[in-house]
Amino acid sequence: MATLTVPSQVPSPTEDAEQLSKAFKGWGTNESLIISILAHRSAAQRKLIQQTYAETYGEDLLKALDKELSSDFERTVLLWTMDPAERDAYLSNEATKRFTSSNWVLMEIACTRSSLDLFMVRQAYHARFKKSLEEDVAYHTTGDFRKLLVPLVSSFRYEGDEVHMMLAKSEAKILRDKITDKAYNDEELIRILTTRSKAQLNATLNHYNNEFGNAICKDLKTDPKDDYLKLLRATIKCLTCPEKYLEKVLRLAINKMGTDEWALTRVVTTRAEVDMQRIKEEYQRRNSVPLDRAIAGDTSGDYEKMLLALIGHEDA
Amino acid sequence: MATLTVPSQVPSPTEDAEQLSKAFKGWGTNESLIISILAHRSAAQRKLIQQTYAETYGEDLLKALDKELSSDFERTVLLWTMDPAERDAYLSNEATKRFTSSNWVLMEIACTRSSLDLFMVRQAYHARFKKSLEEDVAYHTTGDFRKLLVPLVSSFRYEGDEVHMMLAKSEAKILRDKITDKAYNDEELIRILTTRSKAQLNATLNHYNNEFGNAICKDLKTDPKDDYLKLLRATIKCLTCPEKYLEKVLRLAINKMGTDEWALTRVVTTRAEVDMQRIKEEYQRRNSVPLDRAIAGDTSGDYEKMLLALIGHEDA
Known part of the structure; x- marks a missing residue:
């Protein structure tokens, strides 16, 4: 909502x-x-x-x-005013030009948008940058990050609710085997995460949890400092519980020494018209503080007013 | 035409x-x-x-x-009557279920259709098969074939004429280095072939030819029996000269002991409304026989009549 x-x-x-x-x-x-x-x-x-x-x-x-x-207020108003597909194309392009930390932005856009919305981002990318999104992502990434990100941004997942239980079981087993072997960049593991519908993936991961006793993200935490593993866990979270993922992005952005305005602005402007209500609920539950109070405490001036208005703060 | x-x-x-x-x-x-x-x-x-x-x-x-x-006439009329995107979705799905020889069909559809047409095939695939095209392709292929085919069917290439000459030069060098090392499944080589616009790829391959003295397909002929190398050469041909590629499909289908009706029917029904005129010219040039005479000599009855009508034979 x-x-x-x-x-x-x-x-x-x-x-x-x-x-x-x-x-x-x-x-x-x-x-x-x-x-x-x-x-x-x-x-x-x-x-x-x-x-x-x-x-x-x-x-x-x-x-x-x-x-x-100027500054953060300007970025917020500009991002907000843009057409959503053009905004995502702009954010993705920006992400391909920055350091690997921005792989997260590409993953977030690829995994939280609907299949058709992601396709419209790819169309807007052609129109604005005279290149394709996957072309830039593939060119600016390497190794395991590329293996994961290129199919993510190229995906056009089926969006029906149909679930094949036999397939969920067999693919849960594949995931488990690969993770046991620490083959985190295995092509079968990447195939499952990047091509299956969200409903199917959910069934697979539920089966994983039931059958093997751990949530998959726990099993992927063997090396908490490994950036690729972090991205893999974030991908799974984005695909299965986008509101929780985005709550965490906001939490880290606000709790950081010196707010991470880029993340804060991005999440608020891209989600205010989609699911910010749910993200606010998750935020309150996880932090015992309403999101608007947290934002008010961490920002100021017109930037604060604009963010509060977008997240539906009463007087803004 | x-x-x-x-x-x-x-x-x-x-x-x-x-x-x-x-x-x-x-x-x-x-x-x-x-x-x-x-x-x-x-x-x-x-x-x-x-x-x-x-x-x-x-x-x-x-x-x-x-x-x-019934039989080949039926298949021709059915394929022809279908909406083009649905027809391609149907042919792709059929290809994912057959032996690896049908990888060629997937590559042909991914490389000869326009970016938007390929996207419409992916939409039609969702609607008809309740799955995504790339999901089925990834599931039914392995190894090098999967590495090449999944990004091909997921691609949404930029279609402008802009060419970056510096990039063409640097990527021609990458291709040459990989081929010299016999690293035909290298991810950089696959990235270039699966993400660059057709115009850009053409510039890169022209530069390759000028700089290194051989057309790339010649350098990829080290082992003429290797199926993956064959598919790689076919991909390059499809992306750069689709009419020549399709002429060859027709030539092989007709010259075969016992016509390959599946290939003949596929090319005629999918190209009659697109570029069959150019394919006919290529056919005449390469075989010194007009395509309609070759088809008439190799087929009969209503199947023959239908094919001749579609390729614009005067009395059909």
Whole structure:
């Protein structure tokens, strides 16, 4: 469930574009006005505002925002305003250019989006970067990371609920055998994780847990510092309990000495219109603090206001 | 260029459905009538006829054809009548269930279709088989074949004409080094072939040829009997000169002792509406015989008539 709140009476795109143009004018920018509009419009509405703004003022709204705003607040407003598929394409491209820590971002996008949404990210990637997503991921990664990430970002998983129990049993056994042999980069293990439907994978991992006495992620914790094993566990978590995975990303981002604004901004802007309600519940359960209070304690100014508005904080 | 011919005055889908229903009635089936209708309608027109037939007669047209027709003629009419994406999904699924020789069919579909068409095949595969194409391909293949085929069927290549010459040079060098080391299943080699745009790959292979004095396929012929090397050469040919590849499939199918009807039917039904004109030109050039004469010499009856109609033979 989304946390985005949209007023019952939404102004026309023309009125919204006009108000945004006013917010940019004169001395200083009216950040509150910008938040009050953009943080309370759906993706379809934001798209219309962007089109109307371009037609009326002859300038791209994202470029205008880029000129007027700065730092974390700017990044949040820009990411939020973008079309979701374009936003994911942008984040993925950014991730292919940074250090291996950003493999997590690629995995997160590949595993938490629906199959069709992931495909639309690949289309948006073509349009914006004149290359394919998998081409950049394959080029910028090596070894085990590449073996796992390329099929993840290329996947188009079946999304039905059908589960084949015999297959779940036989593939649970394969996973167990490979893990016992410490063959964590084995192609059969990677095949199962990167091609099976989420429902099927869930059945396989439940069977694993029942039959072998441990959750698979526990068995994959033999070397807690191994980055590939960490990514493998994160992949499994993302595919089976995305809200728990994203709660953890938020928790680590907020608890870090000096907040990890990139992670915080990414999760809030990409999930506010999808499942942020569930992520908030997980956050409260795991931290005994509501997410909005945690965010308020760790951020400030317009950045704080924008994040709180997106996660559905009452007064924002 | 297509070889399909559609009359200037096309009857309405209702008239066509009625005529087909008549062709099925009474003693024996009127095969000529079926050919005169279906072999001269575009994919969009065939789809409308199918819909109208189902609404009017309460029966799926493909099922009715299946009941009335038999052997190679039946397979040709059924494959031709199907929606192109569904047809490719059907052929791919069939290929995952057969022996490794059918790896060629998977490669052919993955490499000769446009990126969006291949994606539509993956969508049709979900709808029909309740699984993903890459899931079945990965499950039914092993070793080097899997390493190559899974990324091929999962690819969504960029289709622009942009070429990066520096990249072409550096990747031509990578290919050369791997081939010199006989590392034909090397992940860098597979990455380049499975992710780069066709335009980029073409530039890379041209550079390979210029710089190292041999076409890459020649350098991949060290062991002419190695099935994986054969598939690798076929992949390169399919990606760079699909018409020449398909001409060769037809040539081998026709020259074989006992025609290979499966290959002949597949190429004619899948390319008649795409690039069969170019394939016919290649055929004439390579064999000094027109394709229609070669087909007429090797097939007979309604099967022959249907194939000739699809490749645009004058009287068919």
